[in-house]
Amino acid sequence: MRSLRSAGLLAVVAVTTAVAATLTACSGDSQDNADGKTVVNVTIDPGLEQGAIDAFEARVAQFESANSTIDIVPKEYKWEGTTFTAQLAGGTLPDVFTVPFTDGRGLIERKQIADISGLVAGLPYAEKFNENIARAGSSDDGRIWAVPIAAYGQALHYNRTLFTQAGLDPDDPPSSWDEVRSAARQIAERTGQAGYAQMTSGNTGGWMLVTLAYAMGGRAESIDGDRATSTIDTPEMARVLQTLRTMRWDDNSMGANFLYEWGTINQDFAAGRIGMHASGGGNYGSLTAQNAMKPEDYGVTVLPLADDADAGVLGGGTLAAVNAKASDAVRAAAVKWIDFYYMSKLITEEAAVLDAKTTADSGQAVGAPELPVFDKATFDQRQRWISEYVNVPLEQMTPYTDEMFDQPLIPEPTRSTQEVYGLLDPVVQAVLTDRDADVSALLRDAEAQAQALLDRR
Amino acid sequence: MTTAPTVAGPALATAVAPRPPRPRRRRTPVTWVRGGGLGTVLFLLPMLAVFLVFSWLPIVQAVVMSVQETNLVTAPVFVGLDNFRAVLADPLLWTAVRNTLWFAFLALLIGYPIPLVAAVLMSEVRRFKGLYSALAYLPVVIPPVVAVLLWKFFYDAGPNGVFNTLLGGVGLGPVPWLQDASTAMFSLVVQATWAAAGGTMIIYLAALTAVAPELYEAAELDGASVWHKVWHVTLPQLRGVLLITFVLQIVGTAQVFLEPFLFTGGGPANSTTTILLLIYDYAFANSLGGDYGAATALSLMLAVVLAVFSAIYFRLTRSWSAG
Numbered sequence: 001m002r003s004l005r006s007a008g009l010l011a012v013v014a015v016t017t018a019v020a021a022t023l024t025a026c027s028g029d030s031q032d033n034a035d036g037k038t039v040v041n042v043t044i045d046p047g048l049e050q051g052a053i054d055a056f057e058a059r060v061a062q063f064e065s066a067n068s069t070i071d072i073v074p075k076e077y078k079w080e081g082t083t084f085t086a087q088l089a090g091g092t093l094p095d096v097f098t099v100p101f102t103d104g105r106g107l108i109e110r111k112q113i114a115d116i117s118g119l120v121a122g123l124p125y126a127e128k129f130n131e132n133i134a135r136a137g138s139s140d141d142g143r144i145w146a147v148p149i150a151a152y153g154q155a156l157h158y159n160r161t162l163f164t165q166a167g168l169d170p171d172d173p174p175s176s177w178d179e180v181r182s183a184a185r186q187i188a189e190r191t192g193q194a195g196y197a198q199m200t201s202g203n204t205g206g207w208m209l210v211t212l213a214y215a216m217g218g219r220a221e222s223i224d225g226d227r228a229t230s231t232i233d234t235p236e237m238a239r240v241l242q243t244l245r246t247m248r249w250d251d252n253s254m255g256a257n258f259l260y261e262w263g264t265i266n267q268d269f270a271a272g273r274i275g276m277h278a279s280g281g282g283n284y285g286s287l288t289a290q291n292a293m294k295p296e297d298y299g300v301t302v303l304p305l306a307d308d309a310d311a312g313v314l315g316g317g318t319l320a321a322v323n324a325k326a327s328d329a330v331r332a333a334a335v336k337w338i339d340f341y342y343m344s345k346l347i348t349e350e351a352a353v354l355d356a357k358t359t360a361d362s363g364q365a366v367g368a369p370e371l372p373v374f375d376k377a378t379f380d381q382r383q384r385w386i387s388e389y390v391n392v393p394l395e396q397m398t399p400y401t402d403e404m405f406d407q408p409l410i411p412e413p414t415r416s417t418q419e420v421y422g423l424l425d426p427v428v429q430a431v432l433t434d435r436d437a438d439v440s441a442l443l444r445d446a447e448a449q450a451q452a453l454l455d456r457r
Numbered sequence: 458m459t460t461a462p463t464v465a466g467p468a469l470a471t472a473v474a475p476r477p478p479r480p481r482r483r484r485t486p487v488t489w490v491r492g493g494g495l496g497t498v499l500f501l502l503p504m505l506a507v508f509l510v511f512s513w514l515p516i517v518q519a520v521v522m523s524v525q526e527t528n529l530v531t532a533p534v535f536v537g538l539d540n541f542r543a544v545l546a547d548p549l550l551w552t553a554v555r556n557t558l559w560f561a562f563l564a565l566l567i568g569y570p571i572p573l574v575a576a577v578l579m580s581e582v583r584r585f586k587g588l589y590s591a592l593a594y595l596p597v598v599i600p601p602v603v604a605v606l607l608w609k610f611f612y613d614a615g616p617n618g619v620f621n622t623l624l625g626g627v628g629l630g631p632v633p634w635l636q637d638a639s640t641a642m643f644s645l646v647v648q649a650t651w652a653a654a655g656g657t658m659i660i661y662l663a664a665l666t667a668v669a670p671e672l673y674e675a676a677e678l679d680g681a682s683v684w685h686k687v688w689h690v691t692l693p694q695l696r697g698v699l700l701i702t703f704v705l706q707i708v709g710t711a712q713v714f715l716e717p718f719l720f721t722g723g724g725p726a727n728s729t730t731t732i733l734l735l736i737y738d739y740a741f742a743n744s745l746g747g748d749y750g751a752a753t754a755l756s757l758m759l760a761v762v763l764a765v766f767s768a769i770y771f772r773l774t775r776s777w778s779a780g
Binding site for chain 1 (some may be wrong): 527528530531613615616618631633635636638639721722724725726727738739741742743747749
């Protein structure tokens with residue numbers, strides 16, 4: 001009995017020690033390694049081909065040989081709304097990570113990313129950013145906290161095969177909303193698929209409603225000094241919703257799913273169940289890589305704009321940011337990495353070619369439409385450098401690429417963006433699922449709620 | 458050590474002399490350690506540590522967070538009861554409460570009797586009982602996310618959706634299922650019932666085995682029909698279990714999250730936004746990290762309401778349960 005008790009005691013002590021050791025191990029996070037080097041956790045896309053991983057590691061080796069006091073440690077990361085929230089709250093984001101433009105201003109306002117503006121200001125191209133693009137990563141006083149690394153404008157994606165089956169010319173896509181409506185009806189009638197579909201869930205309903213309102217000449221907010229006013233209850237927003245209502249209830253051309261978000265609408269679009277939908281102009285890569293869309297099915301054109309001086313295209317893109325918990329040394333090293341890895345391929349030939357070759361070799365899309373982060377001349381120069389590696393069907397994208405630079409690019413709303421998008425989701429859903437939805441009342445309520453959000457800020 | 462009586466029975470009980478009280482030994486720290494007290498505490502420590510870190514600490518943190526404004530990155534600010542006021546002033550809260558009550562009512566209407574009826578029928582089956590039980594329990598072992606994705610195909614609102622194809626065969630539909638505010642909640646309840654009924658049915662089946670067969674034989678001798686046997690024998694014998702499953706169902710449906718989250722995201726137009734989904738949305742719908750204070754405030758309010766409901770329910774039904 002005594003020996004049993006001793007063994008039990010030993011077991012208890014061992015387990016307690018193990019638990020304590022585990023908890024202790026969880027609580028620490030060193031920023032310097034044993035060699036005294038500054039350790040920087042950077043992101044690498046999950047699920048890459050071995051070739052792409054090798055190329056990434058080669059870039060890491062190049063960086064480390066040029067910066068002998070920095071140790072780069074890759075961590076798998078891809079921005080997704082819900083996981084990002086958890087990582088942000090849990091403090092487990094890498095030191096350098098990427099976020100969409102939508103979140104830039106909010107992260108800066110809440111001081112949830114590091115202020116690296118002083119370091120960014122020291123980069124040779126700091127003054128050359130496209131002003132509209134840089135605004136997504138800047139604070140109210142114009143300092144750049146997060147570096148824009150890619151940009152796009154919203155576009156109208158269409159399925160060329162469905163167009164052909166419906167008797168439409170895939171090389172002459174709709175250029176007005178009346179033509180979109182007519183094409184949608186024809187696709188629905190002749191193929192049985194949704195002629196036009198719209199994202200409505202997970203804040204994408206608001207994102208798309210604001211996109212279409214911009215195209216009609218509307219806005220979602222107006223800023224006067226520090227005061228933001230919600231401008232949701234407007235004729236432009238009402239016009240968008242009336243157009244959707246007509247397509248849904250009169251034409252019956254919007255299919256049967258009215259709860260799409262970004263991932264599910266891409267799935268159905270790639271599967272040939274949707275004729276047209278609006279989304280980011282650079283989506284080709286994810287449609288082919290993640291949704292196995294056949295390249296020959298894909299078509300894209302500019303979003304039709306109303307005949308209104310204020311009509312424009314909602315812009316978006318990707319920002320590189322630094323973890324708010326990073327030390328000064330890590331912040332400095334992180335900005336060096338952003339400059340080396342994300343920015344050099346936009347402005348130096350060697351890096352541009354290496355990146356394009358690596359991407360093409362790993363079977364990913366090179367040459368999908370995007371907008372310039374800097375000026376058009378720098379953008380064109382890079383396109384020439386990488387032209388040898390372009391592997392996307394450029395001909396099918398000309399309706400978009402021929403005109404995308406002529407459309408005014410308008411940044412997203414800057415105040416409480418996600419929250420405002422979120423409260424617009426049910427507005428769009430109501431119009432698409434309730435024939436008797438009162439558009440005026442919905443917009444009036446949404447504006448009151450949005451104003452309350454803006455005032456709370 | 459005492460010797461156990463070799464013959465048991467009420468008659469003997471009166472013959473056994475009452476046992477004299479044991480002399481009390483003085484308990485000191487030394488006797489406590491020698492008696493194994495220290496070992497007991499040490500054995501408890503790992504479990505206590507795990508509970509402390511992963512259960513109690515988060516609860517305490519939630520209480521603290523409910524009176525703070527925090528984004529979990531910058532320093533939190535004490536805001537008193539502002540989060541509770543903000544939640545109570547949110548018009549979406551009352552929509553969520555209504556939707557949750559509607560879900561609970563539908564689940565009670567559809568989901569509560571089905572396992573009971575199935576268990577009673579199953580208990581009458583003579584052949585392949587194990588097979589039927591396994592089939593009924595199968596949905597419970599399917600991972601919930603997989604089940605929901607499967608049902609999403611069934612609920613496809615187009616004329617080619619699985620259910621709509623079946624309905625089309627008899628000249629009905631297509632039904633919009635999840636795509637219409639009037640049918641979305643009902644669709645969620647049907648799937649939730651399918652997913653959970655097997656587990657409850659197994660509980661009823663186990664309880665039914667404890668019902669004395671003599672009661673049914675006596676009822677049959679009295680000329681009772683099947684319905685009378687169920688009403689006068691089965692249900693009264695199961696009342697303890699029915700009571701527990703009722704409370705568990707109410708608590709479970711008040712916390713419904715998975716189905717609205719995965720099927721509809723709360724739509725269309727907030728028609729399936731439940732209290733737990735609202736809590737989730739407060740905290741996570743905004744990718745910047747939302748209002749953790751409001752999320753924890755609403756969580757605490759829900760916990761208190763459920764605790765009070767359970768206490769009142771058990772109090773009111775104590776005599777029925779004991780009887």
